[in-house]
Amino acid sequence: MTEPTLPGLTPWLARASQLRVPAGTRLFDAGQPCPGFPVVESGAVRVSLASPDGRQLELYRVEPGDLCVVSATCLFAGRSATAQGDALQETTLRLISPADFEAACEAEPALRRHVMGLLAERMAELMAVVEAVAFQRLDQRLAALLLARGPVLAATHQQLADELGTVREIVSRLLGRFERAGWLRLGRERIELLAPAALQGLCAGANPV
Numbered sequence: 001m002t003e004p005t006l007p008g009l010t011p012w013l014a015r016a017s018q019l020r021v022p023a024g025t026r027l028f029d030a031g032q033p034c035p036g037f038p039v040v041e042s043g044a045v046r047v048s049l050a051s052p053d054g055r056q057l058e059l060y061r062v063e064p065g066d067l068c069v070v071s072a073t074c075l076f077a078g079r080s081a082t083a084q085g086d087a088l089q090e091t092t093l094r095l096i097s098p099a100d101f102e103a104a105c106e107a108e109p110a111l112r113r114h115v116m117g118l119l120a121e122r123m124a125e126l127m128a129v130v131e132a133v134a135f136q137r138l139d140q141r142l143a144a145l146l147l148a149r150g151p152v153l154a155a156t157h158q159q160l161a162d163e164l165g166t167v168r169e170i171v172s173r174l175l176g177r178f179e180r181a182g183w184l185r186l187g188r189e190r191i192e193l194l195a196p197a198a199l200q201g202l203c204a205g206a207n208p209v
Contacts, residue, residue: 008108012101013039016094027085027093034074034081037101040064043091048162049083057165059083060125069122072115075101138166142174143199146184150193 016039021027027045028035038045045062047070062068062085070083075098096104105112141164146153161171175191178184183195193199 008111012104016096020092023089025087028081036095039094041092044088046088056162058163067118143202153191
């Protein structure tokens with residue numbers, strides 16, 4: 001087993017249950033008790049908020065070495081989960097029980113300090129998401145997402161819409177505009193960036209399409 005990045009967690013991982021789940025598995029749900037503290041060993045977990053009409057807004061992803069802020073805060077506060085977590089691909093993780101996570105943080109001050117530091121970093125990332133949703137135009141947010149994932153993306157329009165918290169039709173319309181401008185080339189579940197500088201200009205408030 002790979003040594004975890006969280007200090008002092010190794011003894012508790014030995015007691016944790018190991019899960020191997022396929023892509024699309026719901027690991028925790030908003031409003032439900034947190035099942036434990038997940039330590040991802042391989043794969044990735046997508047943490048998102050869902051609206052009543054089924055739209056989703058991705059908050060962050062948990063990959064090996066990352067911290068799930070929703071799980072940690074819910075366990076610290078003894079509250080239900082505030083978002084949902086889904087496996088993006090086949091994922092292997094160890095799930096530390098709530099009681100063991102609390103005991104580990106009590107027994108290992110370095111672990112607690114490290115977790116609190118990671119929580120602060122994640123909160124800064126979440127504030128950036130809130131700022132983008134509240135104040136940035138959707139075409140700029142889409143351009144930023146494409147640049148972050150490029151130069152070639154293997155993604156559907158629906159997947160991009162889910163990450164942006166909007167509907168597929170709007171994303172498809174914007175991608176069509178970008179393609180007509182010569183900024184990218186669309187294929188089946190494939191997007192190739194042709195003019196990253198133009199997309200960067202859009203993010204900065206220039207190059208409207």
